[in-house]
Amino acid sequence: MTGDAQPPSVVIVGAGQGGYETAASLREHGYRGRVTLISAEDALPYERPPLSKACLKGDGAAPGDEQLWLRPPTYYARQSIDLVGGTVTAVDPAARTVRLRDGTAYDYGHLVLATGARPRPLDVPGAALRGVHTLRTARDAAALRASLAAAQYAVVVGAGFLGLECAAAARESGRAVTVVEALDRPLARAVSARTAEHFTRLHRGEGTRLLFGQQVVALRGDWHGKVTAVELADGRRLPADLVVIGVGVTPRTELAAAAGLPVGDGVTVDARLLTGDPHISAIGDCAAFPQVRSGKRLRLESVQNAVGHARLVAKRLTGASRAHYQELPWFWSDQFATTVQIAGHDDGHDTEMVLGDDPDAFSVLLFRGEGLRAVESVNRPGDHMAARRLLDGGGRLKPGEAAAPGFTLKGHLARLRDGPAPARRGVS
Amino acid sequence: MPEITYVGVDGTRRRIDVPAGTSVMRGAVFNDIDGIVAQCAGNAQCATCHVYVDDTTVDRLEPARPDEDDLLDFTACPRRPTSRLSCRLTVTAALDGLIVHVPERQK
Secondary structure, three states: OOOOOOOOEEEEOOOOHHHHHHHHHHOOOOOOEEEEEEEEEEEEEEEOHHHHHHHHHHOOOOOOOOEEEEEEHHHHHHHOOEEOOEEEEEEEOOOOOOEEEOOOOOEEEEEOOOOEEEEOOOOOOOOOOOOOOOOOOOOHHHHHHHHHHHHOOOEEEEEOOOHHHHHHHHHOOOOOOEEEOOOOOOOOOOOOOHHHHHHHHHHHOOEEEEEEOOOOEEEEEOOOOOEEEEEEOOOOOOOOEEEEOHHHEEEEHHHHOOOOEEEOEEEEEOOOOEEEOOOEEOHHHHEEOOOOOOOEEEEEOOOHHHHHHHHHHHHHHHOOOOHHHHHOEEEEEOOEEEEEEEEOOOOOOEEEEEEEEEEOOOEEEEEEEEEEEEEEEEOOOHHHHHHHHHHHOOOOOOHHOOOOOOOOHHHHHHHHHHHOOOOOOOOO | OOOOEHHHHHHHEEEEEEEOEHHHHHHHOOOOHHHHHHHOOOOOOOOOOOOOOOOOOOOOOOOOOHHHHHHHHHOOOOOOOOOEEHHHHHHHHHOOEEEEEEEOOOO
């Protein structure tokens, strides 16, 4: 921004956590240009983590409740953020405009694609029956909550975080719950075997039936088009009046692809989160960004990642920073009374070490060679916070040190702090 | 409606009616109280909604549960005996008149 010239207009497509944070962060950094936040949902920007947890239970905040709003309606007016409802159908990079389905067009100086992801559908007969749900938006959560209130037998397809969170909420609401997973354990792509085993035991202990190594081949319904059963490859039929599909998501890349931008598993961006066009950034769940250390491209689905991306882009657009994106990833999930928190990104480990003797409260340290790569904490929030600081400072911890009697992450961190200061990796 | 007083770093006091059932954190965010970041939006994941409860009103609160207690060791400003995470302070009639001081920084 130079002189008195009006700074260029920023248009943000998608008002999830990343889109909202881009707008808020631009204003926080003093951006004076026009900011337009376009939402395909008829709702104020809201928190998503509760949608698969408290919101599904009758006693939790209902989806769409103002309790879930990130900010009150007055905030957007006060900050001069134009919140626009509508679906963007085209981006014209040459003219620098986006066009909505209703024909309205917006000019941009910079465009931020925060389009997120959509649930991957289950490709079997019967997937469109009534009572079959996916979960992404507040509207999805409201429909699922209503179905759950009337259901007896819930079947969850997919034992990832979303599936397990829904299964826990359904079980806590008193339903008979079965989880069907194609792989041989839950959270197979997300956590270590030790942590996965804990979640297996937790859900079984709460009375949920977990079926691993099982393929769903069809969903069956009644004359009214309502789901009644889930059919497995081995011929078994599980009675079901509610089915939740939690088999992953697909990044929303259509707009970027149609605009001629490079797209792979997500919109391809560089370390500053720019697409192939210097006037277009992509952030959050829809963006595939290079990891600083390995250069390998990564797409993360988490609030932390969306917010971190948003802040980096806002700083770049206001001239506050030209840094590469290198925030430490972290993530959490709540199921029953258990919280699992993950710090770092495990892209292959060769050593696992467990801290803590309590089977219901422990941390798993994942090492690759002599370096700490990630820490999974089950009901050990202090370990998680210490792990975040430690990994953010370069993860200086060797397996041999962690094996010493009486070792704690907090103690190790304090020793490092009292020694020579570790180099900070964070951007903020 | 229970009234919560937020004291800024510069000593400015703002008295806000905060609905019962919500949190001291949400009362701050929804009323533009500076200095309460609440990066994780109130899920006890980040320790960026730290407040110092005023000595005169601290006895209105139940003690911190273990998860909050653990996180309080990771606040950006030093932890004190009256430190709390405002996202863990559910507003009830019993909290009416609570005074909280915003620390200098959260990150």
